[in-house]
Amino acid sequence: MRIPESKIEEIRTSVNIVDIISEFVQLRKRGKNYVGLCPFHSEKTPSFTVSDEKQIFHCFGCHTGGNVFKFLTEYHKISFLEAVQELAEQQGIAIEFDKAEYSEQQSEQEVLYDINTEAAKYFLNNLLNDDEGEFARKYLQSRNIKTQTLRSFGLGYAVRGWENFINYAKSRNLNLDKCIQLGLIGKTSEGKLYDKFPGRLIFPIFSPNGRVVAFAGRVMDPNETGAKYINSPESLIYIKGRILYGLSFAKDDIRRLDKAILVEGYMDLISLYQSGIKNVVAVSGTALTDDQVQLLSRYTKNVVLLFDADTAGIKASMRSIEILLKRDMEVKIVSLPKDEDPDSFVNKYGREEFEELVKKAENFLEYETKYYESLGRFDDPSTAADAIRELVKPVALINDELKRNLLIKNIAQKFNLREKLLESELDKQLVQIKKFEKSNSRIFQSRKAEDAESIIVNPLANGSPEITPLLYNLEKEILKLLFEAEKPVAELIFNYLQPEDFTAELNRELFELVKEEFENKQEFTTSGLIGLLKDETKETFVRELTFDKYSVSSNWEERFPSITAEMTLLKFAKDTVMKFYLGRIDKRIQSNRREIELTDDESKLLELMKNNNELEREKKRIREALSG
Ligand SMILES: [Zn+2]
Numbered sequence: 001m002r003i004p005e006s007k008i009e010e011i012r013t014s015v016n017i018v019d020i021i022s023e024f025v026q027l028r029k030r031g032k033n034y035v036g037l038c039p040f041h042s043e044k045t046p047s048f049t050v051s052d053e054k055q056i057f058h059c060f061g062c063h064t065g066g067n068v069f070k071f072l073t074e075y076h077k078i079s080f081l082e083a084v085q086e087l088a089e090q091q092g093i094a095i096e097f098d099k100a101e102y103s104e105q106q107s108e109q110e111v112l113y114d115i116n117t118e119a120a121k122y123f124l125n126n127l128l129n130d131d132e133g134e135f136a137r138k139y140l141q142s143r144n145i146k147t148q149t150l151r152s153f154g155l156g157y158a159v160r161g162w163e164n165f166i167n168y169a170k171s172r173n174l175n176l177d178k179c180i181q182l183g184l185i186g187k188t189s190e191g192k193l194y195d196k197f198p199g200r201l202i203f204p205i206f207s208p209n210g211r212v213v214a215f216a217g218r219v220m221d222p223n224e225t226g227a228k229y230i231n232s233p234e235s236l237i238y239i240k241g242r243i244l245y246g247l248s249f250a251k252d253d254i255r256r257l258d259k260a261i262l263v264e265g266y267m268d269l270i271s272l273y274q275s276g277i278k279n280v281v282a283v284s285g286t287a288l289t290d291d292q293v294q295l296l297s298r299y300t301k302n303v304v305l306l307f308d309a310d311t312a313g314i315k316a317s318m319r320s321i322e323i324l325l326k327r328d329m330e331v332k333i334v335s336l337p338k339d340e341d342p343d344s345f346v347n348k349y350g351r352e353e354f355e356e357l358v359k360k361a362e363n364f365l366e367y368e369t370k371y372y373e374s375l376g377r378f379d380d381p382s383t384a385a386d387a388i389r390e391l392v393k394p395v396a397l398i399n400d401e402l403k404r405n406l407l408i409k410n411i412a413q414k415f416n417l418r419e420k421l422l423e424s425e426l427d428k429q430l431v432q433i434k435k436f437e438k439s440n441s442r443i444f445q446s447r448k449a450e451d452a453e454s455i456i457v458n459p460l461a462n463g464s465p466e467i468t469p470l471l472y473n474l475e476k477e478i479l480k481l482l483f484e485a486e487k488p489v490a491e492l493i494f495n496y497l498q499p500e501d502f503t504a505e506l507n508r509e510l511f512e513l514v515k516e517e518f519e520n521k522q523e524f525t526t527s528g529l530i531g532l533l534k535d536e537t538k539e540t541f542v543r544e545l546t547f548d549k550y551s552v553s554s555n556w557e558e559r560f561p562s563i564t565a566e567m568t569l570l571k572f573a574k575d576t577v578m579k580f581y582l583g584r585i586d587k588r589i590q591s592n593r594r595e596i597e598l599t600d601d602e603s604k605l606l607e608l609m610k611n612n613n614e615l616e617r618e619k620k621r622i623r624e625a626l627s628g
Pocket residue numbers: 038039040041048059060061062063064
């Protein structure tokens with residue numbers, strides 16, 4: 001499936017990146033750009049920047065950035081093609097596909113999805129019709145799961161024995177290597193193949209748009225020695241920490257009710273769903289991850305945690321609270337009566353009782369306070385101080401200052417403490433978090449700087465000694481001007497400069513790229529140009545370049561407040577081209593002078609002096625042409 005570049009460009013220019021990103025990130029205008037908290041890394045001070053003018057975004061903290069498609073692929077965890085399609089659909093732009101031209105990656109994924117779909121059908125059929133399936137059917141009956149429900153969730157059963165699925169796969173002509181990749185079939189060190197899930201109840205795991213990406217298998221035979229659950233390994237179509245079980249079923253209800261209930265297990269979710277509580281997702285198989293929270297935050301900001309009341313459940317709740325708060329989610333926690341889990345509770349007491357319980361959910365502060373109380377940590381002043389410190393910790397993760405202050409007030413009242421005391425504790429924690437963020441972004445920055453450095457240093461090592469820091473910086477300024485994609489500016493630059501004038505190889509390459517694009521199209525945009533860069537390091541280099549302040553331009557604006565931005569830019573471009581041009585001539589004059597001092601050859605001497613005179617005249621000519 002290939003979409004022509006021109007179509008992609010049409011779709012890209014049909015939207016404003018600021019509008020698209022605003023749907024997911026709160027942006028504030030700052031100068032020419034918009035800033036907000038980065039959705040791709042956790043931060044308290046905004047370093048995520050969107051340029052209306054250039055139609056690109058860039059984060060100065062984690063260095064993620066690009067055009068609107070890049071944002072959608074990163075944010076929704078979808079492919080480039082899916083991002084293009086999504087936007088096209090939204091804008092009502094029709095795309096004709098050339099189905100014959102499936103890309104490698106695309107077809108590989110499709111093959112994997114197809115195998116999983118075939119496998120799911122096979123397991124479901126076993127569960128409904130196979131004699132041995134009776135075993136699993138009885139189990140589900142005992143858990144009150146109706147046939148209708150097990151069909152909706154595509155539950156299945158893998159019959160015992162080591163070759164049943166293999167034989168089925170062969171009969172359906174499924175690619176066995178791919179079945180191994182997907183973890184449906186195992187391979188011994190002797191190369192013998194065997195079924196991976198025999199004797200297990202099967203839960204297909206779906207992507208948010210409802211495709212089978214993996215399976216979980218639960219043991220049925222209590223005498224079975226293996227793990228209670230086994231899961232498919234990660235694959236091209238399944239990344240554990242990025243999937244929430246049940247999201248494809250729950251997303252509409254989560255949006256409608258603006259609330260998600262988060263449970264631990266598959267059965268919890270299925271039981272709740274069957275009883276009519278449908279805004280539920282399960283973490284299943286992993287501790288809650290930041291990616292999962294990001295995924296969920298697309299549908300709601302309100303999460304109710306409903307974990308088991310045992311120690312493991314409490315620990316998981318505490319950890320989850322922190323991850324959720326970091327992403328600005330509103331967190332509440334439901335405490336179940338002792339010895340109940342969501343599945344058993346809803347089966348025993350029904351939907352209404354359950355909804356009452358959710359209504360009574362506590363905020364995280366009440367929940368954690370209660371927990372420390374139950375441990376007796378407030379009985380002794382020394383442990384109480386620690387416990388209060390622990391309570392302030394999650395508060396510090398909240399971005400909203402007002403909310404933070406209200407919660408601090410809340411703790412102060414509860415424990416009869418002076419607010420000031422808690423505030424200073426909070427400040428300490430905030431400083432710690434900031435420090436951590438800074439050191440993190442420094443690591444990012446220095447790593448990227450090294451990458452960029454390595455390409456920059458190359459031309460110097462390759463026998464181009466004539467580059468000076470001044471000239472190098474001017475080369476960069478000129479590239480920056482080119483990536484502004486302003487026609488008059490580009491015309492001016494191409495009028496005076498050639499690729500050979502650039503000493504740093506990377507700069508020369510980028511100059512050539514823009515020149516070619518400009519000559520071919522006569523019309524270009526910053527984000528279109530950036531889109532042409534296939535190499536990630538180069539792409540990041542250019543993005544940082546374009547978001548960087550001009551070394552002199554701000555000055556220009558102060559000095560000439562009456563002229564328009566474009567005129568300022570053109571003026572600045574003239575100035576920069578002139579400096580660069582003159583700088584290069586000066587280099588040659590200097591090198592001539594050195595030779596003049598060294599040579600004894602009369603005729604060579606004369607020639608060098610003549611050349612220098614010409615160069616001086618050239619300087620004068622350029623000055624006259626470009627200044628003013
Ligand atoms: Zn970031």
